[in-house]
Amino acid sequence: MGMSALGVKIGPLVMNSPIVMAGGIFSYGEVNIDFVNYKKLGAIVTKTVSLKPRKGNPQPRIWETSSGMINSVGLQNPGIKDFIKNTLPSIKRDGVKVIISIMGEDEEEISRITRILMGEKNSYNAIELNLSCPNVNRDEIMTSQSPEMTSKFVKSVKRVCGDMPLIVKLSPNVTDIVEIAASAEEAGADALSMINTVKALSVDFKNNRIIEGGLSGPSVKHIGLKAVYDVYKKSGIPIIGIGGITSGKDALEYIAVGASAVGLGSGFFSNPLLIDEVYDTLSRFLRENRFKTLADITGLLNEKKKQGQNMGRNFRGKRY
Amino acid sequence: MEAKNFKIGSVTNLTRQIYRLELEGSFTTSPVPGQFIHIKVDDRLFLRRPLSIAGYKNNILTLIFQVVGEGTKMLSNKKKGEVLNVIGPVGKGFPINKNWKNILAVGGGTGIAPLIFLIDYLSHSRTTFLYGARSRQYIAFTALPKGVNYIFATDDGSYGHKGLISKTTSDFLRKNEKPDVIYGGGPYELLKKIGELSEKHNIPAFVSMENRMACGMGLCYGCVTKIKSGSVWEYKRVCKDGPVFSTKEIIWE
Incomplete structure (x- = not known):
């Protein structure tokens, strides 16, 4: 049996659907949400796990904006050992791939956590290295803001995880995301997740305070699209496009500019049927435009493919 | 927990800023007191709004809310017959004991x-x-x-x-x-x-307890509050671990 039309390969990771629940928005995948259609889901990325437990940030952690939300959860998690013992066994799978998101303060720590995780390598399918949480050590730079640091962290994980697929999650808060992506790729990343939330701030005059955190939702979609477009042009590894997807058409846009898969985030909170909508739109698009697989349309509107076989094909994207 | 559409049966202004909203429909599992629903009020608002359930009888879900911001304002202006998407029932309700008379x-x-x-x-x-x-x-x-x-x-x-x-x-x-x-x-x-x-x-x-919520399903850890856990404390989710807590467990700010 081959893959279904919407099956995708993210490097060595094979998924039945290109739809991924992005890191941090679906707990660890252990919460049973009856209305989530697992048949249409490709993978779940867990909340980010660190070596030691992290209490996370104080309230307020959530702030609605005019077209999205700011979050400041701060990577609350029980630590890798507790996670492996108490949460990993209860992650619901049903054919959905499990991607464990990890973070580390330095190279030694990220190596250690990877080593611990590799002891359980049959219990999950890939690792996502979160180098880009805007809510930790806010005054310092994020690892993914430095090509050198990105390279060191990715190498530290890849040396230990070997054949285990490694996805690297990047921040849009950089001068040139293409440079960071290249450095992750060169260091051994199998795929990229982009974008993480965008650093942002709200003013709350009711309490005369500011709310800082990471912005998500429709307001970041065009930042994500531009990042995916630019990186796809230069990069040779698959991209999971994330940022402000609230419809099937949004997902199609990410794929058309270069994403091989799409991550859903806060849009799912607003619309619990988003997984079905994205899946059904992508299926319909392939069928109506006579494409065989999703890989055929990845990057369709990216200038990288200008000389490619797909240019000039009269597909009908505006109907979606 | 389900995600489904409910039709508005009535919106009644009880007094000043307080409204009663009756929604027509039913859940497979009947809600218990203390649980809430997470409601999509309007497309202009990105996030849903959590509202405590004030009653559930004969396929009528009753909510009582006060207009405090944009979301509850929009909700108060809804009309009979309009449809609202609801996630629920969510959370742990009030503990009940037969011996408590x-x-x-x-x-x-x-x-x-x-x-x-x-x-x-x-x-x-x-x-x-x-x-x-x-x-x-x-x-x-x-x-x-x-x-x-x-x-x-x-x-x-x-x-x-x-x-x-x-x-x-x-x-x-x-x-x-x-x-x-x-x-x-x-x-x-x-x-x-x-x-x-x-x-x-x-x-x-x-x-x-109440708090600002994003997912309202126990997924995002946005609505947490400090809860005792042995000799220490941890942030627990108001939406899933609560919203009802024993006052003994709560670390008050």
């Missing part, structure tokens, strides 16, 4: 919503309901169940005792037979005071 409910503002559902549910018990509001005009008299002993307090003294309901609660506990349990809902400061009184009089107390 003498019940004290303490509610402030629209914190009364889950208590109304609870009182209806515990109809066999002897209940005293202490209800605090800003002034007489802010008391939702028509929402209150019958067969309950009510004591009111208003900030301006326009109805019942003058002052905060927490003061009335403190006085009540000093002068009356000790209740078996205290149930509370309302502003944070009131819940905190209920916690203090619960400890002082050695009465179990359970309160319904």
Whole structure:
């Protein structure tokens, strides 16, 4: 049996659907949400796990904006050992791939956590290295803001995880995301997740305070699209496009500019049927435009493919 | 927990800023008092709004809310027949024990919503309901169940005792037979005071907490509050681990 039309390969990771629940928005995948259609889901990325437990940030952690939300959860998690013992066994799978998101303060720590995780390598399918949480050590730079640091962290994980697929999650808060992506790729990343939330701030005059955190939702979609477009042009590894997807058409846009898969985030909170909508739109698009697989349309509107076989094909994207 | 559409049966202005919203439809699993729903109010608002369930009977889901911001304002302007997408029922409800016969409910503002559902549910018990509001005009008299002993307090003294309901609660506990349990809902400061009184009089107390929420399903860890865990504390989710907590577990700010 081959893959279904919407099956995708993210490097060595094979998924039945290109739809991924992005890191941090679906707990660890252990919460049973009856209305989530697992048949249409490709993978779940867990909340980010660190070596030691992290209490996370104080309230307020959530702030609605005019077209999205700011979050400041701060990577609350029980630590890798507790996670492996108490949460990993209860992650619901049903054919959905499990991607464990990890973070580390330095190279030694990220190596250690990877080593611990590799002891359980049959219990999950890939690792996502979160180098880009805007809510930790806010005054310092994020690892993914430095090509050198990105390279060191990715190498530290890849040396230990070997054949285990490694996805690297990047921040849009950089001068040139293409440079960071290249450095992750060169260091051994199998795929990229982009974008993480965008650093942002709200003013709350009711309490005369500011709310800082990471912005998500429709307001970041065009930042994500531009990042995916630019990186796809230069990069040779698959991209999971994330940022402000609230419809099937949004997902199609990410794929058309270069994403091989799409991550859903806060849009799912607003619309619990988003997984079905994205899946059904992508299926319909392939069928109506006579494409065989999703890989055929990845990057369709990216200038990288200008000389490619797909240019000039009269597909009908505006109907979606 | 389900995600489904409910048709608005009625939107009624009970008094001042307080409204009753009746939604027509049913859940596969009936909600219990203390649980809430997460409601998609309008496409102009990105996030849903959590609202306590004030009743569920004969395929009518009743909500009581006060207009406090944009979301509740939009909700108050909804019309009969409009359809709203609802996620629910969510969260852990009030613990109920057959041996608790003498019940004290303490509610402030629209914190009364889950208590109304609870009182209806515990109809066999002897209940005293202490209800605090800003002034007489802010008391939702028509929402209150019958067969309950009510004591009111208003900030301006326009109805019942003058002052905060927490003061009335403190006085009540000093002068009356000790209740078996205290149930509370309302502003944070009131819940905190209920916690203090619960400890002082050695009465179990359970309160319904509120917080800003994103997912409302236990997924995002946005709505957390500090809860004791052994000798330390951790942030627990109001939406999934609560919204009802024992006051003994809560670390008050």
